[in-house]
Amino acid sequence: MNNPVDEKAGLRLSPAGAARVEALVAQYPTKASALMPCIWVIMDEVGYVSEAGVDFLTEKLELTRARVHEVLSFYTMFRTEPQAEYTLQVCHNISCHIMGARPIIAHLEKRLGIRLGETTPDGKFALEGVECLGACGLGPCLQLGKHLYEHLTPQKTDDLLDSLRKGVVPRADTDREFPSGGETS
Numbered sequence: 458m459n460n461p462v463d464e465k466a467g468l469r470l471s472p473a474g475a476a477r478v479e480a481l482v483a484q485y486p487t488k489a490s491a492l493m494p495c496i497w498v499i500m501d502e503v504g505y506v507s508e509a510g511v512d513f514l515t516e517k518l519e520l521t522r523a524r525v526h527e528v529l530s531f532y533t534m535f536r537t538e539p540q541a542e543y544t545l546q547v548c549h550n551i552s553c554h555i556m557g558a559r560p561i562i563a564h565l566e567k568r569l570g571i572r573l574g575e576t577t578p579d580g581k582f583a584l585e586g587v588e589c590l591g592a593c594g595l596g597p598c599l600q601l602g603k604h605l606y607e608h609l610t611p612q613k614t615d616d617l618l619d620s621l622r623k624g625v626v627p628r629a630d631t632d633r634e635f636p637s638g639g640e641t642s
């Protein structure tokens with residue numbers, strides 16, 4: 458992940474990433490249906506979808522740029538700019554708020570030494586508050602890419618941070634995977 462993108466040269470996926478895209482395009486009844494999983498391929502390889510990525514998707518899937526941007530901007534887990542190594546997105550919508558999102562956010566702010574919306578100086582962690590993640594009965598919850606951590610407590614949050622600091626993404630309570638024609642981590 459996080460291969461640099463040369464905007465002039467265009468998006469270049471690894472052979473494995475390119476193969477995943479080809480498999481996805483062949484898998485769905487229409488090319489347009491492969492948009493979200495193809496975005497994930499780029500996210501996995503580059504960490505975000507730049508304008509070069511948008512160009513790639515419009516050509517490969519025969520979509521308008523507006524359609525690609527529409528999907529990229531709707532879902533909070535998709536990125537269009539370089540990001541921290543780990544972006545922790547804590548739901549602060551009503552159900553999670555009632556179930557204790559605010560103390561979890563305060564705990565994360567304290568542990569990371571940053572406020573909501575900020576990134577640690579070493580670029581390792583970003584902390585964001587996001588709207589409903591579709592897991593309202595499982596709050597408070599936090600999304601890290603495709604991984605969803607549920608029923609958060611300060612201890613569970615500490616365990617997550619400790620593991621990420623060692624470079625290990627711990628097993629999530631829910632993984633939101635798409636069929637990808639290959640590896641999907």
Ligand code: FES
Nearest residue numbers: 548553590592593
């Ligand atoms: S309110 Fe937090 S997941 Fe829905």
